[in-house]
Amino acid sequence: MNAIADLLITCKAIEFGDFTLASGAKSRYYVDIKTAVTHPEFLEAIAREIAKRYTFDVIAGVAVGGVPLAVAISLAAKKPFAIIRAEEKDHGKKSLIIGDVKGKEILLVEDVTTSGSSALYGISVLRNAGAMANRVVTVVDREQGAEETLKKQAVDLIPLVRVSEIL
Template sequence: MEYTEDNLITALRDCEAIRFGDFTLASGNKSRYYIDIKKATSMPKVLKLISEMASEKIRDMQVDRIGGVALGGVPLATAVSLITEDPLLLIRKSEKDYGTGGRFVGDVNKGETVILIEDVTTSGGSVIDAIDVLRSEGVVVNTVITVVDREEGALENLKAKNIELIPLARASRILEKAGDDV
């Protein structure tokens, strides 16, 4: 299979990760469509396609670790880490106050470069929070790869923090391909 945006959209549609109707997003905003990447990552062939596409995007980049924000980014970052053989770093949404505590699973080393893998970006809020926490630890974060960018401000919000957002698929293309199905 070719690693193209259209093939990814077809795979997402075929596994029913793209749905149309009336939905409330995590942001509280209403939407006529929903992209369930968590469902897609439960399908091995789709997860493999996503991780191969993301790995191809970072092949020539400087990277010390592949990062994923819990929950949606965890299987994605894990799969990319397996392909690239770069160590994995998982970022919790909040600090854990039991066990070993902390917000990170994996090593956080000052000066290292982490590329974050995200499932869906809307405004970029959750990934920006993770970036801020990583940067406060001295970690370099310049790139976020997202499976789907809903094109609702994440690109601009990340650019304002000197972060490049690389979408594997864009909502406008998903909607364009859906055509009469919407």
């Protein structure tokens, strides 16, 4: 098993029970990366791993789960980050993106992918803003269709851990 998978287990990021996922699907387990990244050693390990493996101009994350990951990776890689809002605000600049992405190569980071809808939303927002976005790194892929969904839009899904490695 890889080091990130070991840390997921150590941080108790996998819980068993009856859960409803963001996609609406029911599951007997929940992958809680949002809580796991509150542990500095886990967040730092993920950030270091992604920063050393991938090249990009800007790291981006969809609020809420991708934001702490994007910030940590930004610090580890010494590269800018961008935040993709879940919805447009009706005040201020009203932009869906905080950060400069136009014409830049973006690496989108996700905490967990299931159907791929959140990642696809992030990629779409980035592309509409003039960014080059065709890769998504996810901490855990639940292996429930995200890879296929993204591939249809010419996007590569790169999981640090597949759920089958830790269940």
